[in-house]
Amino acid sequence: MERAGVRLVILGAGESGVGAAILAKKQGFEVFVSDFGEIKQAYQDELNQYKIPFEAQKHTEELILNATEVVKSPGIADKVNIVKKLKEKNIPIVSEIEFAGRYSNAKMICITGSNGKSTTTMLTYHILQNAGLNVGLAGNIGKSFARQVAQENFDYYVLEISSFMLDDMYEFKADIAVLLNITPDHLDRYDYQMANYVKSKFRIVQNQTASDHFIYCDDDLEIKNYMAYADIKSQKHPFSIEHELKNGAYLKANNLMINLTNSDQFEMTIQDLALQGKHNTYNSMASGILAKTLEIRNETIRESMGNYKNIDHRLEFVANISGITFINDSKATNVNSVWYALESLNTDVVLIMGGVDKGNDYTMLKELMRQKVKAIICLGKDNKALHDAFEDDVEVMVNTFSASEAVQIAYHMAKKGSTVLLSPACASFDLFKNYEDRGNQFKAAVKEL
Template sequence: MPNIAHTYYPQQGLLVVLGAGESGVGAAVLGKEKGFEVFVSDRGAIGESYRKELESEGIVFEELQHTESKILKADIVVKSPGIPEQAPLVQQLKKMGIPVISEIEFAAQYTEARLYCITGSNGKSTTTMLTYYMLKQGGVNVGLAGNIGKSFARQVARSDFDVYVLEISSFMLDDMYRFRADIAVILNITPDHLDRYNHSMEAYVASKFRIIQNQTENDYFIYCADDPETAKGLERFATKALHLPFSQQDEVAAGAYLDSNRNIVINIPNKETFTMNIEELSLQGKHNVYNNMASGLIAKAQELRNQTMKESMGSYVNIAHRLEHVACIGGVNYINDSKATNVNSVWYALESFSPDIILIMGGVDKGNDYEMLRDLVKAKVKAIVCIGKDTVRIHESFEEDTDVIVNSSSMQEAVEMASHLAKKGDTVLLSPACASFDWFRNYEERGDKFKEAVMAL
């Protein structure tokens, strides 16, 4: 059965898509296929490949503006997750009673595939990719979408998968109302994007918990029992789904936990128990034990064989820009963690490596509170090399916790400085804690420039 009743949203008429990135163009392609008149509007410039695709599909579009007279005639609007709820145009559409939904919500109407949905402040991409890899290794006809890869809508239009693993951000969840996840996962909730939520942690937690809305007793809800914000959220938000907590602190009857021999134990009612020692995992570090627990619970719910799970969890190679090993030069390891755009991600990165670390960090500060990093910086970081425009708060936060803090004027200079500060056995870690938009287009370009600079040493 489809995850949203087909008749809930208009099934014909004018579909307006706001934003012509991967999700917007995917929604436009699916809308055209389902018989809508489609109009795509982007306030910015549309990328060359997306413009060509819209032209070849015969889809009407505009860029560098929003023509309100046309947009306000919509029967339904699919909005890019980057456009905030508070935008005047969005407010106007809602006032007129025109449904404004996410691409995920729109596409879910047109598939009967099972949807395994993963959210969290940190670890989403790794857990999503690991889950996808594991299911694929197990012979499942599985697609990968959401905040990663090709858009969900495009795949619903062009492919025929039995299962989708979806990485879901809070911005996507904000525009999802009738969507139902067969398996919903909340990995953790730490302060991030609070500027989008009126600086209210409660509002951000509520957004994350939208992932469990509409779940039934036949569905699964997987979450970290050790995460304080998730624990508080459980008191506010209920679901009929079977709860499967995972924990490294306590044994759980149904779910996943770490036993006294450092084995991950996964127990789901009426399914074979799974155990694997954490030393055998390809992804090391405390945070990756959590990621493997979450992925393992999904795989076990899907009834994958224990042997397949073990082989997958032992052989998976991490995604680019997330604790990615770049090179070992002169006995110094260089690690690209450019995807670490918040403080909590940097905490996980520092926790993963032994002393001594030369930490490259900085960029566009999103109102970061660096306090949670101080103990790890004291214990593990011998020097900090700052990149980007917002360096004052990094200096203020860590001047008493590490011997050296220096500024750089480019990524190349930052890497050269770090290489001079490092000696054999050290780790040079790019883990910025900040957005990248001052020096780079995105975190991928930042990570690529880091890798180029390392290989030029």
């Protein structure tokens, strides 16, 4: 069906942009894709295959400012020139999730939070698959949501949703929403105002009704403060490792308990969880509650939470060489993630960190640094912020400019029984393509030792 005169412009030709273009074409829109950077050859080939016009390394205003609507990649900030001009002309800008959601009747399970999103999303997907549900996985992970709506037919979607995506979501509704935690991250995109970031995260519950579910951490101060005056229509399911709760999850002795109204009790010892460490107990609680709201059997949940394998670049075991354990946590691009990584280790640590600092406040790491970290190996072009933050807390700090140099120095500094941890707290694009590239180079360097 041809949507005469309805012009959809897509900014950004990565996975989400190309997915949105394919869906838009299928829905009969006139489509144009524009990327200010280069477009990968594989994506160019696909756009050509679908006869979708595109441009790279520029934004041609006369081809963009005539749009009926724009789908914008979450990586493009609002302060970018072309976005400002679109806003001046009142041309609606939406996220790929918002756009694709219009064309799917599947049940939407949406997971957000500053940390633990990917792990919780993958664990939830794992449980739902094991329960035999027809489920897709999208958002910040894997194939784009729009592409799957265009090409697949799932009954459920588990979506990892970032605050940048939420900022451009308006009508979309999560049937089940999960908010794991809120800690300072990406504040450069929120005028350095924590309140703006918190508000953005709570967009996960917008449009929810009394038949929907909201699963959240009751130990998180920012969430608790906001919940005190928020008007949330959905059924609330809190989780905590600090106190017992009704209609949610909590710890009793060493058991993870889930008690939901109208549902049988779930119980599992935390030693049996595949994901260890305090932060992962939270992730397992969130996924467990979610599975219970979908009436998945206790045995299936227990089995799935016991045999799950963690994702790459998130506290990923690489090797044990001469009694030294190497762990790749390249996905830790903020301070809180590093705190979680250090908190989950019970050995001395040689920490490799650094990269593009997003205005980080390192104060929360100081105590753990003093307790566990014997040396910091800085891996980045400008390490001044790290030196300023930690030179009084850690005996040795060394600057390096490549993954192999960092790994070799770490290996010589580490003692038998200690851990070399890559957990950068920073973005990677000063020395690497992305956090995956950084993690892969780290793993390759360890294998060369």
